[in-house]
Amino acid sequence: MxxxxxxxxxxxxxxxxxxxxxxxxxxxxxxxxxxxxxxxxxxxxxxxxxxxxxxxxxxxxxxxxxxxxxxxxxxxxxxxxxxxxxxxxxxxxxxxxxxxxxxxxxxxxxxxxxxxxxxxxxxxxxxxxxxxxxxxxxxxxxxxxxxxxxxxxxxxxxxxxxxxxxxxxxxxxYPNKFFGQRFSPPIYTHKQHCVLCGKCRIHCPVQCICKDDEGYPLFDNEKCIHCYRCIHHCPKKALSLTKKRPLLKTLNDGWNWSSGDRK
Missing domain, CATH: 3.40.50.360 (Flavodoxin domain)
Structure with missing residues (x-):
């Protein structure tokens, strides 16, 4: 077959x-x-x-x-x-x-x-x-x-x-679905960690990321589908949903996809 x-x-x-x-x-x-x-x-x-x-x-x-x-x-x-x-x-x-x-x-x-x-x-x-x-x-x-x-x-x-x-x-x-699809937190760039690699922009599935005048990622929150690929795949953890500090961990940290356990 x-x-x-x-x-x-x-x-x-x-x-x-x-x-x-x-x-x-x-x-x-x-x-x-x-x-x-x-x-x-x-x-x-x-x-x-x-x-x-x-x-x-x-x-x-x-x-x-x-x-x-x-x-x-x-x-x-x-x-x-x-x-x-x-x-x-x-x-x-x-x-x-x-x-x-x-x-x-x-x-x-x-x-x-x-x-x-x-x-x-x-x-x-x-x-x-x-x-x-x-x-x-x-x-x-x-x-x-x-x-x-x-x-x-x-x-x-x-x-x-x-x-x-x-x-x-x-x-x-339904309330979670309704508000989740319409109102989501913005994605913040922590410039002290960003290395301007452009991976978030290149790999965004809906092309909702462009560059600002300094080359840092700029997000169109209305087009964002909230998959958060950009955050989890950022090699320097320079993106997060909080303005005050960058992420400590993402799903890209030593993840063993076959077993579902942390290494």
Whole structure:
């Protein structure tokens, strides 16, 4: 079976899970792993037998880049079964249902959907220091391995759509979703640490960072999607959500992505 694994990853959690799925499929199936940010015109989705699509949950919704990607896609002539997964800090609410509905319009039929709790890219920056913010869920590798087996089994059966049900408890999260999507703290540059490398600007998925007159990063908060890739990937920890001091730790500090433990 020829399987295409597409993903968008903000800081690295989704890439980690997508890579794990890729390794599980290798050997018994022909698998291709690619980020939507690097997707070339040589890859045609219709040429594949099935799909795996992964993305992070940001404020109880699919991340903006993956939403833009799926909305701009042309509808496939023939239906393709798909395994959808999302990574989230605490819980994903109705993120998978939202995305599965969009996939259905493009003739991509969701036959399996899963949520994986990973290190919280925003929680570690905003909330009081707690271990839960910097760790993945227990036995994550085993869970992914089992889910891949389920996906392959369902691919071999007649395709039956499995759209996630609406989660009633997600209503309790509406205030957080509403205000989180509209009001977020600005990102500050601590110039005494910044080395003007430009990595934050180059790698921003929505190009919301430019340079000021001195060459320091300048942020367009209205365009920012709050993935915080710039903060976590800054080599000198020169960016933070607090004006008074730079970060002490980020998710880029000696992180062992496979085990979920600090080195």
């Amino acid at each position: 020829n399987i295409l694994i597409l993903y968008y990853s903000g800081v690295g959690n989704t890439k980690m899970v997508a890579t794990k799925i890729f390794h599980e499929l290798q050997g018994s199936h022909e698998a291709t792993l690619v980020s939507i940010e690097d997707l070339s015109t040589d890859i045609t989705i219709a040429d594949y037998d099935s799909l795996v699509i992964g993305f992070p949950t940001i404020h109880a919704a699919p991340a903006y880049p993956i939403l833009t990607f799926i909305k701009q896609m042309e509808q496939l002539e023939n239906s393709i079964p798909a395994f959808l997964f999302t990574t989230c800090g605490l819980y994903s609410a109705n993120t998978l249902r939202i995305f599965a509905k969009l996939c259905e319009k493009k003739n991509m039929i969701t036959i399996l959907s899963r949520s994986y709790r990973c290190a919280a890219t925003d929680g570690i920056l905003l909330a009081p220091a707690m271990r839960i913010w910097s760790r993945h869920e227990k036995r994550l590798d085993k869970k992914v391995e089992n889910d891949v087996s389920v996906f392959i089994r369902r691919c071999n059966d007649p395709v039956v759509a499995d759209i996630p049900r609406f989660k009633i408890y997600s209503i309790l999260n």
